[in-house]
Amino acid sequence: MTPSPAPRDAKRNFWPDDIRLVISISMQFEAGGQPLKGTDSPFPKVDFPAHVMSDPGANTWFAYGYREGIPRMLDLWDKHGVKVTSHMIGEAAMKHPALAREIVARGHEAAAHGPRWSSQYALSKDDERRFIAEGTRMVEEVTGKRPSGYNCNWMRRSPNTLSLLQEMGYLYHIDDLSRDEPFIELVNGKDFVVVPYTLRNNDILLVEGRYYSPDQFLSQIKREFDAMYEEAGFRRRMMSISAHDRISGSPQMVSAWDEFLTYVRRKPGIAFMRKDDIVRFALNRPDILREPETI
Numbered sequence: 001m002t003p004s005p006a007p008r009d010a011k012r013n014f015w016p017d018d019i020r021l022v023i024s025i026s027m028q029f030e031a032g033g034q035p036l037k038g039t040d041s042p043f044p045k046v047d048f049p050a051h052v053m054s055d056p057g058a059n060t061w062f063a064y065g066y067r068e069g070i071p072r073m074l075d076l077w078d079k080h081g082v083k084v085t086s087h088m089i090g091e092a093a094m095k096h097p098a099l100a101r102e103i104v105a106r107g108h109e110a111a112a113h114g115p116r117w118s119s120q121y122a123l124s125k126d127d128e129r130r131f132i133a134e135g136t137r138m139v140e141e142v143t144g145k146r147p148s149g150y151n152c153n154w155m156r157r158s159p160n161t162l163s164l165l166q167e168m169g170y171l172y173h174i175d176d177l178s179r180d181e182p183f184i185e186l187v188n189g190k191d192f193v194v195v196p197y198t199l200r201n202n203d204i205l206l207v208e209g210r211y212y213s214p215d216q217f218l219s220q221i222k223r224e225f226d227a228m229y230e231e232a233g234f235r236r237r238m239m240s241i242s243a244h245d246r247i248s249g250s251p252q253m254v255s256a257w258d259e260f261l262t263y264v265r266r267k268p269g270i271a272f273m274r275k276d277d278i279v280r281f282a283l284n285r286p287d288i289l290r291e292p293e294t295i
Helices: 056-080 090-095 097-105 125-143 161-167 214-231 251-264 275-283
Strands: 021-028 085-088 109-112 183-187 190-194 238-244 270-272 290-293
Touching (some): 056 251, 161 190
Parallel strands (some): 085 109
């Protein structure tokens, strides 16, 4: 007869303050920082002639993010007492400074997302240093808060990105899908925290007006939460969810988010943590997972 496995200890202190499962929400503030033509949107791709300088229809879709989306989501987070991390494109924050400041005033973290909606993975080291510094300056100038966390455009970093971020005083990045909990990488022989991001619980991939309905999105993140809550009884777990300004800020998506937040808050031991708070915890835990030097 095979002996029964030892019982899993649900009382281990994986998180502070008897927290069982941490939920980490990213609210991406990108609207206003996109190229005026040729960027991703629900509209069919068009080869614009050189003399056409913008795509008015697509840009109204982005404008929804700062006019309606973020204000609606901010009210939702307040309703549930949730704090999030907002990765801000520098130009979006500069064009809408009152909104960027309101995000911080309501207790949310301002993190960096580059100065504009463009990629950095192919930049030279010096050009990338200037690129990161420009975005950092923009967010800090508008919000009064120097960002400590970073998210590359579409998660694609260069071989120099982490070293440059650490050189500039950043504490963490999110461009990693490899775990369901925070961990530490060595970068130049020093600790650098990874707070993993998500594509599977990400509105820009699942909804964006094309693929998923809000009901499907809700069903998926509820199913993920249930599984993660079970696992969290015997190991450190963090559920990551992503909300983009012009997508999750629609009335139907906010309704889905509202239902999700109501559902999970009924469970004991749930905490919604900003990523900088997760990082402070990780840097002070000797049992945090560690990975070797990043290449």
